[in-house]
Amino acid sequence: MPGPLPQPLPPELLTSPEWQRACRERDFETVFRLVKVKAGIYPSRVAALCGLTPSRVGEIMSGQRRLAHIDVIERVADGLRIPGAMLGLAHRPWEVPSSAPISPTSQARSAPRDGVMGSDPDSDVEHQEELDELLSLADGKVTRSTLLALKSSVEDYWRRDDEHGGAPLRPAVVGHLRYVMEMMGSVRAPLRQDLQSLAAELARLAGWAYFDACQYSTARTYFTQALRLSHGQDDYLFMANVLSCMSLQATYEGQPSDAVALACKAQDTARAAGDQPLVMSMLHMREAFAHATLGDGSSCHQSIGRSRDAYENARDREDEAPSWVRYFDETKLIVDTGIALAKLGDCHRAEPLIAEGLRRETDAQQRGRAFHAFWLATAQLQQGRLEAACESAGFALDLSASLDSPRVAGHVREFHRRLAPYARETPVIVFEQRLRAAVG
Known part of the structure; x- marks a missing residue:
C-alpha cells in the first residue's frame, strides 16, 4: 500500500535565497539539509520519498556524491514536491491540481456548461486565479502567497531578535532585503507598492540588527534606506519609528543632541498621522533618554511626564496602535x-x-x-x-x-x-x- 503523499514545502523555504540558489545549481547537499532543517523531512524520509537508499542520501548530504542523472533529479523533485522550474525542469504533473473528489455540492458547481447542471462562474474564476497563482509561484514569480510568506519571515525575525539578539540575523535579513528589491523591478502596482513597504521594513530590521551589533555606520545606512523606501507611501508612523531607532542609536553613540533632534522630528512626523497616543508615549521616552544623557534633568522630567500622559490617553486604545509599538x-x-x-x-x-x-x-x-x-x-x-x-x-x-x-x-x-x-x-x-x- 503506498504511503501518504508528501506535504508541500513551506512557502518561507521556497522563497528563501539559499534554497533558490541550491535548486538553481542543483546543489542537493544543501537541498536535503534545508528540507531537514526547515521542513522536518529527515534523511530516511527523503530516501523513501525519492526512491534512494539511505546510504546514498547520507553520501549526498556529506558532499561525497552528487546527483547528475535527470531521471533521479525528477524523482527528487516529485518526492519532495520541489516545483520543476526551480530545478530547471518542466512543470511536474502534480503541480497542476487534479480534480477533487466530487461531492453533491461540488458536482453541481463543476458540471459542464452544456450538462444538466450549470457551472458556477464565480467558482470557475476563483479556481483559475488559484491555478494562475500556483503556476506563477512555481515559475519563481511574485504572488500574494510570496508576499505573505516574506511578511511571516519578518515577524519571525523580530521575535528571534527579542529572544536572542539581532546580530546573528544580519545575513538573513540583508539577503531577504536584496531579494525583495530585485523582485520590485519585475512587478506592477499594487503588488509593487506592497513589496516596497516590505523592503522598507526589512531595511529598518537590518538597521536594527546592525545597531544591536554596534556597527553604527552600517546601521545608519540601512535606516536611511528605510526612510527613502517609505517616501511616497505616506506611512508617517513607519517613518517616525525609523527616526526613533536612529534617536536611540545616537544616544548610544554619545551624540545626545542629535538624539533629541531625531526624537523631536519623529514626534512631528507621527503627528501627521493623526492621534496616536501610544506612539507618542514611546517617542517622548526616546527624547527623555537623550535629555538624560545630556544631563538635562528638567527637560528629561518634562519628557517623562509627557510620555506618561500620552500613555494614559492610550489606555483601552491599544488595538488602534500599530503592532510594532504595542511592546510599549x-x-x-x-x-x-x-x-x-x-x-x-x-x-x-x-x-x-x-x-x-x-x-x-x-x-x-x-x-x-x-x-x-x-x-x-x-x-x-x-x-x-x-x-x-x-x-x-x-x-x-x-x-x-x-x-x-x-x-x-x-x-x-x-x-x-x-x-x-x-x-x-x-x-x-x-x-x-x-x-x-x-x-x-
Missing part, C-alpha cells in the same frame, strides 16, 4: 522611566522602578531583561550596595547566555569597568568568576 506597555513605561532616572544619577528613584519592570517581564523578552538587570545593578552600585549590584549583574549574565548582542556585551564591559575600585571585595571576585565562566 505599562511595564515598559515603568522600566524606561527608571532607566532615564538612572542615567540622570537619581538612583534611589530609579531602582524600584527597574526592579518592578523586571518582576513583570516575561522570559520571551530575554534581551530586554538582560539590559534591565544591568541597569538595576548600575542603580544599586550608585548607592554603594555592592553585593546587591553584583547579584543583579550575575542575573543579567545568566539571561545573556543565550544572546548574541554586542550591545548587551557593552553593558557587561561598562559595569565591569565600574567595579574596578572594588576589585578586592568578595562580591566582585565572585562576579568576575561568573563573568569568566560566561565568556569562556
Whole structure:
C-alpha cells in the first residue's frame, strides 16, 4: 500500500535565497539539509520519498556524491514536491491540481456548461486565479502567497531578535532585503507598492540588527534606506519609528543632541498621522533618554511626564496602535522611566522602578531583561550596595547566555569597568568568576 503523499514545502523555504540558489545549481547537499532543517523531512524520509537508499542520501548530504542523472533529479523533485522550474525542469504533473473528489455540492458547481447542471462562474474564476497563482509561484514569480510568506519571515525575525539578539540575523535579513528589491523591478502596482513597504521594513530590521551589533555606520545606512523606501507611501508612523531607532542609536553613540533632534522630528512626523497616543508615549521616552544623557534633568522630567500622559490617553486604545509599538506597555513605561532616572544619577528613584519592570517581564523578552538587570545593578552600585549590584549583574549574565548582542556585551564591559575600585571585595571576585565562566 503506498504511503501518504508528501506535504508541500513551506512557502518561507521556497522563497528563501539559499534554497533558490541550491535548486538553481542543483546543489542537493544543501537541498536535503534545508528540507531537514526547515521542513522536518529527515534523511530516511527523503530516501523513501525519492526512491534512494539511505546510504546514498547520507553520501549526498556529506558532499561525497552528487546527483547528475535527470531521471533521479525528477524523482527528487516529485518526492519532495520541489516545483520543476526551480530545478530547471518542466512543470511536474502534480503541480497542476487534479480534480477533487466530487461531492453533491461540488458536482453541481463543476458540471459542464452544456450538462444538466450549470457551472458556477464565480467558482470557475476563483479556481483559475488559484491555478494562475500556483503556476506563477512555481515559475519563481511574485504572488500574494510570496508576499505573505516574506511578511511571516519578518515577524519571525523580530521575535528571534527579542529572544536572542539581532546580530546573528544580519545575513538573513540583508539577503531577504536584496531579494525583495530585485523582485520590485519585475512587478506592477499594487503588488509593487506592497513589496516596497516590505523592503522598507526589512531595511529598518537590518538597521536594527546592525545597531544591536554596534556597527553604527552600517546601521545608519540601512535606516536611511528605510526612510527613502517609505517616501511616497505616506506611512508617517513607519517613518517616525525609523527616526526613533536612529534617536536611540545616537544616544548610544554619545551624540545626545542629535538624539533629541531625531526624537523631536519623529514626534512631528507621527503627528501627521493623526492621534496616536501610544506612539507618542514611546517617542517622548526616546527624547527623555537623550535629555538624560545630556544631563538635562528638567527637560528629561518634562519628557517623562509627557510620555506618561500620552500613555494614559492610550489606555483601552491599544488595538488602534500599530503592532510594532504595542511592546510599549505599562511595564515598559515603568522600566524606561527608571532607566532615564538612572542615567540622570537619581538612583534611589530609579531602582524600584527597574526592579518592578523586571518582576513583570516575561522570559520571551530575554534581551530586554538582560539590559534591565544591568541597569538595576548600575542603580544599586550608585548607592554603594555592592553585593546587591553584583547579584543583579550575575542575573543579567545568566539571561545573556543565550544572546548574541554586542550591545548587551557593552553593558557587561561598562559595569565591569565600574567595579574596578572594588576589585578586592568578595562580591566582585565572585562576579568576575561568573563573568569568566560566561565568556569562556
